[in-house]
Amino acid sequence: SQELEQSPQSLIVQEGKNLTINCTSSKTLYGLYWYKQKYGEGLIFLMMLQKGGEEKSHEKITAKLDEKKQQSSLHITASQPSHAGIYLCGADMVAGNQFYFGTGTSLTVIP
C-alpha cells in the first residue's frame, strides 16, 4: 500500500504554462516536504509545510497544505525547461517514526 498518493504520474507542458501536482494521504501528516530530483541525480529539498492551511512560495513554485493536513499541492507558474524533473512529496505521519515518499511526478517542459 502507498501511504502517499501523488498525481499525476507524469506531465508534459508547454513552456510558460502553469501546472499543479497533488499529494494526498489518508492519515494526518506531521510534516510535508517537497523535493525535486533531476534525472539520474539525488533529491533536492524545495519546501516544507507543517501547519494546516500553510502556503509557501519560492520563485515560481508555490506549495500548500490543506487545513486537515492530509493533502498538499505544488503549483508552478509560467513553467520553464529548468523546472523539468521528478517532483516527490515526502511526509512523516503523526503516529510512527517513519518517513514516506509519494511515487513521484515526472515533469517535462517543452520549449
Add this chain to the structure above:
Amino acid sequence: NAGVTQTPKFRILKIGQSMTLQCAQDMNHNYMYWYRQDPGMGLKLIYYSVGAGITDKGEVPNGYNVSRSTTEDFPLRLELAAPSQTSVYFCASSYYQQGGQPQHFGDGTRLSIL
C-alpha cells in the same frame, strides 16, 4: 561542504555476492536513512537510525543490514545479492525527524545484480 557522501556511485554484482554501500555525512545530523528507488515506485525506506548505536527497520528491510557505530557513518550491507535488489539506493540525513527538518540526500548508488 560535502553534505551526504555515498560510495560507490555504480556497482554491478553477481547473484549471491555481498557488498557494503557506504554513506557519510558531515553535518552532525543524528538521523540517517537508507532508501531504495525503483522505477515508478518512489522511494521506499529500508532502514533508519536515530543516533549512533540505534537502528530500526523501515518498510523494506529484508535482505539488508545496517550499523551505526558513529554519528557520521551509516553503511548498508547486502549479504546475498538477489536480482530484486537491483535499484538506486539513496542515503539521507537530518537533525531529527518530526521536528520539521528536511532530509539531505546523497547522489545515490546505482546497483545492478546480474
